[in-house]
Amino acid sequence: MFHFYEAELIAAHRYKHRLYLKPTTKIPTPKKEAPMTQAAPQSTHFWQGNEGCAEGAIAAGCRFFAGYPITPATEIAEHLAKRLPQVGGIAIQMEDEIASLGAVIGASWAGAKAMTATSGPGFSLMQENIGYAFMTETPCVIVNIQRAGPSTGQATKCGQGDVMQTRWGTHGDHAMIALSPNSVQEMYNLTIRAFNLAERYRTPVVLLADEIIAHMREEITTPQLKEIEIVDRKKPKRTEKTFFGSQDIPPMPAVGEGYNIPVTGSTHNETGHRYTADPIVHRKLVERLVGKIERNADQLIEYEGYNIDECEAGIISYGCTSRAIYETVELAKKEHIKTGFIRLKTIWPFPDRVIQRMAQNTKALFVAEMNLKQLFYEVKRAVEGTVSVFPINKIGGGEMITPGELLSEIVRRTRNLD
Amino acid sequence: MPRRVEIRITGLGGQGVVLAGEILGRAAVYDGKHAVQTQSYGAEARGSAARSEVIISDEKIGFPKVLKCDILVAMSQSALDKHLKDLKAKGTLLTDEDSVKTIPKTNARVFRVPATRIAETELKSRIYANVVMLGAVITITNLVTKEATEKAIMNSVPEETRKSNLEGFRKGMMQEFIYPI
Missing domain, CATH: 3.40.50.970 (Thiamin diphosphate (ThDP)-binding fold, Pyr/PP domains)
Structure with missing residues (x-):
């Protein structure tokens, strides 16, 4: 007290x-002559x-x-x-x-x-x-x-x-x-x-x-x-009244600029006012928020691809694990297996389309990641059963999946498919 | 054939093995080569197993970890016992003379470097053992140039320790401290 x-x-x-x-x-x-x-x-x-x-x-x-x-x-x-x-x-x-x-x-x-x-x-x-x-x-x-x-x-x-x-x-x-x-x-x-x-x-x-x-x-x-390309948020015009709707990505004012708007995590209308019972307001808001990302997926998705349209085995990987795929491709050549890969730079939204493209042109997909099958199921969902998908996983001690381990799994699975 | 060398520096947390790897990799980049340095250490500030790995190559480096090394540096007995199996046949092994008492039978080139002793007697602190060892590594292997390494030391250590680190490195480079067996 x-x-x-x-x-x-x-x-x-x-x-x-x-x-x-x-x-x-x-x-x-900031110092004028800072290093x-x-x-x-x-x-x-x-x-x-x-x-x-x-x-x-x-x-x-x-x-x-x-x-x-x-x-x-x-x-x-x-x-x-x-x-x-x-x-x-x-x-x-x-x-x-x-x-x-x-x-x-x-x-x-x-x-x-x-x-x-x-x-x-x-x-x-x-x-x-x-x-x-x-x-x-x-x-x-x-x-x-x-x-x-x-x-x-x-x-x-x-x-x-x-x-x-x-x-x-x-x-x-x-x-x-x-x-x-x-x-x-x-x-x-x-x-x-x-x-x-x-x-x-x-x-x-x-x-x-x-x-x-x-x-x-x-x-x-x-x-x-x-x-370097730099993007800055869209600022509102002086006369603007709606900052949470009326367009897909509304302009954003800053505190102190005099717009006097409410900002809330509760469902709100285009001017930012709470509407916590109206089904239409909620539907409109959340569907727009999800939609503005889903509709722009093509602009958001980036990947590095190799032999996407022509390979026996396609590897899908990302982050540190994907550092092994370059050597795996070389090792697989010696085993006469043509491999390709999609290395995801954008994980979400998930790049369904390029995965489906690879699925059409390969015998099997391999999803390599340092977890117990997380993106694996996303890949399975995307390919809708058109091709076999195999997980390659390893966790613990920070140990990476090595190019040799990737290769032996690819060799084992592709030879069994023949 | 493009040259590719893989180095693993091992010891205990607090011995500066990660910093030694960082300096080596930075020096390689100053020499115009590709380099990747990774590390592995425990949750403790000191005393747990620590290792630093450096790959120096003329080509872009994919897989960043060292599976079989050309050069192994062991700053502690436990580190040597754990990592000796990963040293390639006819690789190069450097051990800290005072910390590593027994060296199992190996066909590697073995060098025992009194790095900790030199750091303690000449620089009054064992924290410089890592740069003394680095000097020995570079004299034996010619991995990177002396100039690039000194520049890398200058840019990697705190300002107040630059002088001592450089001194330690130069002492490590002096041949008479290295005893091939």
Whole structure:
């Protein structure tokens, strides 16, 4: 009781003297001659995946980061805590992951491009706010560096077990965009793309990476800033009244611009007002939110393909696991098996069409992933029984599926099919 | 044939094996080669098994992990016992002389480097054992140039330890500290 009384007293004192307006910590102002006052210049570096992600965020225009430390994503927070003040941005450590995404959503509504980074346990905590960001159409980027779960699992070891959680983790009907990098270069490139998609479609975007890609170091080339495509959210005209409908992707005002609109996770109409009983308003809103991603799937989906239209065995993989497929293709040539692959850069929305294309031209599909069959069932759904689909899975200890293991499974299955 | 070398640096958490791998990979990139460095470590800050793997190649690198290594560095007995089986026949093995007491029979080229001792006596801290060992690795294998490695050290370690790290690296490069058996 005493503490409560004391807090009340302080609050009253602050209010009286308007002290609450003063920030309790000094926000660092960018130094004029700081070593790097903007995104990293064009150059080749030897960076960790997490550094690539952080620098990609800065290049994309991210100026707010809120997060809570967690292996194997901490380096992103560490790097941005150092770099964001140099470019006039803010990095803040919150009390947990729920608050982290809350702060990011708030920053986005204040007009900033904002991001958080976490791993499985933190990603679980963020699910509620991911739904809120989706429902309120808040552009933001959530980086999930996957590790071996469930729960705290093997904190320092790699896994790819959050694929379905990314798609369906938050409750209710929704659609998600998730990108999957397989190199340090892509940690940089796809982070920029994640921001661009978040801004273009006014929706949260997940960069679904994994421990191996995030902790790996390799060479990466940062392009000249003018060569990087940057998308900014559509701003409303002064006369505009509807920010939650009337068009597929409505313009987004920022707090303080004078539009005085409500923002709510409850069902709302085009002006943002709550309508929690009207079936039509709910249907219209949620169908539009899901539809704006489903209808634009072709623009969202990116993949790397090889021999898609002509192969005996087709491998489907993503993230760190997909680093094995290049050598597998070479090894299979020696066994006289023509292999092809689809390496997913976009996991959600799921690229049904290209998978179906490969299914028409192959004897068997192999889905390689570091989990116990998550994307496997998506592939099975997409091909609708037209071709055999075999899972290749491995979990534990961060051990990757090796090219040799992929090959032996492909050899075994394809020879049995003859 | 394009040259491709796979190195595994092993030891205990806190010995700097991950940093040693990072420096080696960065130096290779400065030399104009392709390099990938990966790591594996325990949840503890110190004392659990740690390893760092580097692949240096003239070609783009696909699979980033080392399955069979050309060069194995063991900074602890347990690390050697665990990883010696993954060293290719006629590979190169470097061990920390004081930490690794018994070396099983092997057909590898074996070098015992008193890295921890040099770091303790000459640099007054065992934390520099990793760069001393790195100096020995580079002298024996010529994987990367001395200049590139020194530049990589400068860009990889905290500013206040740059001098000591460079000194440790140079001591490791001095031939008389390396005893082939």
